[in-house]
């Protein structure tokens with residue numbers, strides 16, 4: 210039993226050291242323009258989902274989805290988010306393909322996370338991805354306004370859609 214236990218501990222240590230050396234000596238591909246690898250698909254993505262689900266506080270959108278709030282959210286989105294997440298005039302954003310992981314293109318693929326998880330992600334950003342933290346950049350109310358806009362995006366009132374189209378057409382594409 211003692212020998213079995215020693216062997217087990219030695220094996221576990223070897224595996225741990227092996228994984229450490231694999232990472233430390235750079236065997237994870239750092240390029241953004243390569244297909245997803247096993248680590249990003251099977252480890253990083255589920256780990257991120259689980260972490261956000263566990264850490265996002267139980268807070269809910271206090272902002273009414275009325276026209277002034279939707280227009281305010283649209284302007285924040287257009288100014289700070291559309292370059293990566295796309296807009297009505299640029300359904301594929303400038304950075305859609307250029308970032309790994311790819312930023313979700315919200316016009317084509319509606320946002321479907323619970324709003325408290327959206328809040329947590331927008332407030333804190335996502336490390337090792339292109340998603341910035343908006344803490345200290347946007348006020349809490351502005352974050353909720355942009356979430357209200359994201360949630361309403363597939364069914365915006367026509368007057369807001371018109372204003373969005375005008376704002377998006379006026380914004381210069383980066384490339």
Ligand code: HEC
Nearest residue numbers: 289290293308310311312313322327330335338339340355
């Ligand atoms: C410089 C590029 C960039 C900008 C600017 C940016 N994002 Fe992101 N965002 C990303 C990337 C990349 C991801 C994907 C991260 C991942 O999957 O690990 C992401 C993820 C997200 C997610 C999670 C989506 C999901 O369903 O998994 C939300 C919500 C989000 N961003 C909202 C915003 C909002 C709102 C803004 C503007 C205030 C914004 N982002 C600005 C790059 C960006």
